[in-house]
Amino acid sequence: MLSRKQLIEQIKQKKSFLCIGLDTDLNKIPAFLHTYPDPVLEFNRRIIDATHDLCVAYKPNAAFYESRGLQGWQSLIDTYQYLPKECLSIIDAKRGDIGNTSDQYARAFFDETAGGMGFDALTVAPYMGHDSLTPYLAYEGKWIIILALTSNDGSRDFQCLKTDNGLLYENVIQKANSLAGADRIMYVVGATQGQEFANIRKHAPDNFLLVPGVGAQGGSLAEVCRYGLTADCGLLVNASRSIAYASNGEDFAEAARAEALSLQQQMQVELEKAGIVRE
Template sequence: MTRSELFSQIQQKSSFLCVGLDPDINKIPTHLLKEEDPIFSFCQQIIEETADFAVAYKPNIAFFEALGAKGWETLAKVEELIPEDIFTIADAKRGDIGNTSKLYAKAFFETMNFDSITVAPYMGGDSVSPFLEFQDKWVILLALTSNAGSADFQLIPDANEKPLYQTVLEKSQKWGSPENLMYVVGATRGELIGEVRKAAPEHFFLVPGVGAQGGSLSEVAKYGMNSTCGLLVNSSRGIIYASAEKDFAKAARKEAQKLQIEMTGLLEKYL
């Protein structure tokens, strides 16, 4: 999917919502456990009820690969189920030497046809560049995450008092462009989102942390939105686990719609 196609979806739906698919076999409604493929049934119903409001879906690969070969089969079926006009993110956080990265890219971009993949930048440019060689595919690079341990490395200043995440932003923009490179920026970082936006004014950000993690959607838009929105705000648990009963998909729809309505107002305010 191209940048213009993604922005067109944002405009059509008045939404920049990404729904995270984190299907924990121990958390999905128990009545689904009778199904032949409970995880697929769960994701299928979530997608069917939220596709009106979502411009992206982000399957968390760990929840699928933990189930072994069956999990990979389920992941492929889930990816095929997502409508073609909705952006797909393989949340795999890969990062390895170049020839290994090339095969990771082939697996997620060709075998399963995801639009994008999350990538860790720690091993440098040659570990990221293989993902950037695929036309109309995206790298979503970890830049400033919202977990507690992110401060262990990401905020360490260099001799010029520049935090490490700023160096990642500067160097990585030489590897890719706003047409194929996004950044993960945690919603709970508040005004730091504005600092990332200054460093990467044209790039899209994937922003986790809104909802169950306590991030503020209005703060994210205030500091992070640009002229083409530039944001994909993810909510996982707050949507997919809105109910543990048979009405779970309807409850997910309500939560997705709440976020979409708020997003409509923010798009009107800032674009």
């Protein structure tokens, strides 16, 4: 469990708001790891060991584990167990279903006694409305991170549709903010959405934003910070492939660290500029 206050402390201490995505694909990790009993877990452990002082959150994406069936689900549980407790643990699963089903997803990812995983936060899809979101909020201290404006091309299909009451994603934020405060709810906003961050901040002035799309998807950290930073930082910027696959050799963990360090240093500059940490 990591409270908003603890998260902000981590950010100030590490001078970083980096989230590292663990989208670990068995076909993309260095070949020498295939001799380990669980190559994916071994990969994740080494990435975590090499980066945990530079980031404040880790985010495995469930799809990359589910695609390996039972073995993959075991890797996910073992990866969860290995995550450092001072970092926010996010399971990126984008779940969304009716109430009695969301209860089950909450058990799966929040209740360690049920399924072996007790993540701090779960990403959720808002299409089904408020009663698909509220069951998670019954888990005191846990976070939901709601898709608002995503980083992909398809984000333009529906999320930016004009409705009677503003853009669709604005409706999502408005509705979700009526369910719980900025200590329980974050939003996913893609780094590729640069200029929209100012608008997001009008609707979600205090919420942390989880920002994918810096790195492999081409978003700009400076632009995200310009429009998205708050007095409490308010950003978790995620990088997955650009860190995890920085090298395909035996030096992959060092290469991941170098990439994470480069991002941390850019973040430190932004935090200093904004007066959130001292120069």
